[in-house]
Amino acid sequence: MAVVTYRDALTQALREELQRDDRVFLIGEEVAQYNGAYKVSKGLLDEFGPMRIVDTPITELGFAGVGVGAAMVGLRPIVEFMTWNFALLAIDEVVNAAAKMRYMSGGQFTMPMVFRGPNGAALQLGAQHSQAWESWFAHIPGLKVCTPATPADAKGLLKSAIRDDNPVVFLEGEMLYNTKGEVPDGEHLVPFGVADLKREGDHCSVITHGKMALVAMKVADDLAKEGINIDVVDLRTVRPIDVEAISRSVQKTNRAVVLEEGWEICGMGSQVVDFIQRECFDDLDAPVLRVHQEDVPMPYAKNLERAAKPDAGKAIAAIKKVMYLD
């Protein structure tokens, strides 16, 4: 297995699927000549030409709608948002058009398309550029939502997303592009709705997804030195969501912490806790705790930003609390 960056793993996925199916095209701001704002589409214009790697004006609603229209008549668009924060300008096309077209046409029109781009806070980008949107899109029937944490999952999930006949919201971690990991050689597909147990332990379950899965893995490694062994359940996709994997882990450890990048109210964690109380009511030895961003817009100042974000320290405190070790 080769060690590659998360960015390169995504590029591999795009290249392989563009080669595999000529109905697939990539459209978005700066994806072609500029090689992508985050260089995920580097080299693709040279290889596939301007009809398949399409630069757009700054017109999120417009080009998201172009993707929807092209998908309706049989193409397989990949719509890149420079960041998901900008995608709010296009949410009508994602939610009102792409997600509902199949249902409201009685199954006559399918929407084989991917909306992708970086999600979540980076470093000191301020309130409008530091947001995690998964709970917004996971709320919508008709969409699928991927949140890969590792290069292998990024590649495998993106290839699955491009081959999926449904609209897929693909949330890449903005802070993950330079992270490295092993990616299986050859054809590598990761199915949707199958969580990955990234660490194994009996003492507590940490259920997480996206960038926070990396935090959870680090926490697991640190706590192992103290003799505390945790399960890290990386959901990988939050719609569909692997309820069985959540239950299996909590029924084993009897304790759970739900870790996510977004805000508390109506966050992904709210939904996970609901599954846990329904499926594992008699298994719990402690209330389930959640770790998430503080309930404020992201501040700019370095110290305030650090205080606002969920992190390893907050996760460890929550784990110790559910284990009655604090």
Place this chain on the structure above:
Amino acid sequence: MSTEAKRPPVPSPSPSPAAAQKRKEKGTPGDNGADAARATELAPTTPGVRRELLHSMLLQRRFEERCAEAYALGKIGGFCHLYIGQEAISTGVMSMIRPDDYVITAYRDHGQALARGVNPRSVMAELFGRQDGCSGGKGGSMHIFDAKTNFLGGHGIVGGHVPIAAGVGFAIKYRRGNQVCVCFFGEAAVNIGAFHEALNLASLWDLPVIFIIENNRYGMGTAISRSTANEDVLVRAKGYRMDGESVDGQDVFAVRECMARAVERARKGKRPTLIEMRTYRFMGHSMSDAVSGTYRTKDELEENMKRDPILLLHNRIFEAGELTEGEMHKLDDEAKAIAQDAWDFADASPEPPLEKLYADVYADTSS
């Protein structure tokens, strides 16, 4: 109950020759020989075609009169926006495009669907929320879809479907096809961002899309003068280096002529066009508001109803001596019979089975 009383005040499609003659002498705009002659060059019609145009318009009218009746009876629910008064546009446009072209429209969509050739039975069954509706009862009045006729809906968010039309145009170009995509929306949509983004992309990328503004002068209850800084909506075309044209939307021949140019521009020149079709809706915005009295006067309505598009076409045909009064009545009776058949079919169609509730949220992934 008296269904007749619920019917909109539609002028008889079979007026006396004397009345037609009187209107002619008064010089009703859009109803003159010069227009007809010009239209003949670009979009020639034969007596047979003219008869088909009249039939198409009558069908929409009679069908929607039954929709109003069904709505009053509670057979149709939710929002229901009637197209009555604007039929020359749907009929004229559809008569100028091919079966492999694409059509996409907003929520006032029954007329376009029927003119496009969507089965009236499946449209009425959809309005009734029944299993045999074109969307299996899941779409309703605002979401008529029909893959067989490349009828891409039926969209309920003002302006939201205009970029989708650009996407269809993009796909045509991507495949090096020579189809066109026709996109209908009301004049109120020209103030929403989606319209501007779509026009910019269509012109920038040379997409074969024909954007049709059906200017009926009111966005729900707001007159264009209260919503649009420059009421000349065609200037929006110039802003995007796009060809634009304004046409009398009550005159089916003028609509066809204008479409002939736009279709040629899209197929051969691969360029989009923005067309303003000036029209008037004879009903309220939806079934839930008064036809007149709040935001427009009864006088204004009556004045505009004198230019009923069906009446204008009828007069032409009648004056040309192409149809006798008896034949005209027969054509109208046919339209009524089709509407009745659609009603009967919809009424007999079962409600969608409950197990369909979760069907078609997702497609099975197969690629």
